[in-house]
Amino acid sequence: MFGIPPGEIAMIVVALAAGGALTGLLAGVFGVGGGAVVVPILYELFRMLSVPEAIRMPLAIGTSLAIIIPTSIRSFRAHQAKGAVDNSILKRWALPVLLGVVAGSAVARYAPAELFKIVFVLVAGASAIRLLFGRDSWKIADDVPKGWLMEAYGLLIGVLSALMGIGGGQLSNLFMTFYGRPIHQSVATSSGLGVLISIPGAIGYIYAGWPKALEYPDVAVIQPPLALGFVSFIGFILVAPLSMWMAPFGVRLAHSLSKKKLEMAFGTFLMLVCLRFIFSLFG
Secondary structure (H helix, E strand, O other): OOOOOHHHHHHHHHHHHHHHHHHHHHHHHHOOOOHHHHHHHHHHHHHHOOOOHHHHHHHHHHHHHHHHHHHHHHHHHHHHHOOOOOHHHHHHHHHHHHHHHHHHHHHHOOOOHHHHHHHHHHHHHHHHHHHHHOOOOOOOOOOOOOOHHHHHHHHHHHHHHHHHOOOOHHHHHHHHHHOOOOHHHHHHHHHHHHHHHHHHHHHHHHHHHHHHHHOOOOOHHHOOOOEEOOEEHHHHHHHHHHHHHHHHHHHHHHOOOOHHHHHHHHHHHHHHHHHHHHHHHHO
């Protein structure tokens, strides 16, 4: 397959299967779509498949958004069943988040690969610092804003999530905890945000990547039927089923952990992701 030794193919399949399981678990535990786990794994997969550096990162991000679709839907339904989701926030964010995802997908059509990594590092780093070292006094206000500022936050979350290949969980968790919401409610509500972001995000990356893929006709893995634009069906098929299956287990784990343990676990995870992409940028 694509000139890769059988041993490396086996390693790719195992890595993607493990990544899918971990993605689903994290989607349930942290209310994230798991993109922060899947994107680095997909990046290495596409490197082994000789995908050019110029499109490797956006291909990983677009595929991540497609993988998040079934995972976030199952995670959201599980959190919703426990009554932990603030649906009023999701309703207020629906339109601005959608507009933000469309804008972020348009930027992805022209942005250099380094931009995606920088956004990853900045957001993951800020979230990790807040969760690992923050105190209850680190708040902007006691509740979420009521006016136009709330819609502005939704727009920003949509843009950054589209550029990171995530379901918005990292960003909305950071936002909601800064505005006095408990971590369990933040996690549950963030799982719903993944549904709002992943579907238009994946469609946007298909559109953004279509002309780019045509520039590399000799790279089979980015051509139909193996991919559409910046969405790889190889990555999706190997990761999505296990990811969707593991999400409810993560939800049960999230509701069994204390507030402090959940924050420390999420913060440590994000710091590792941040360090991974710093190494990628300068390594």
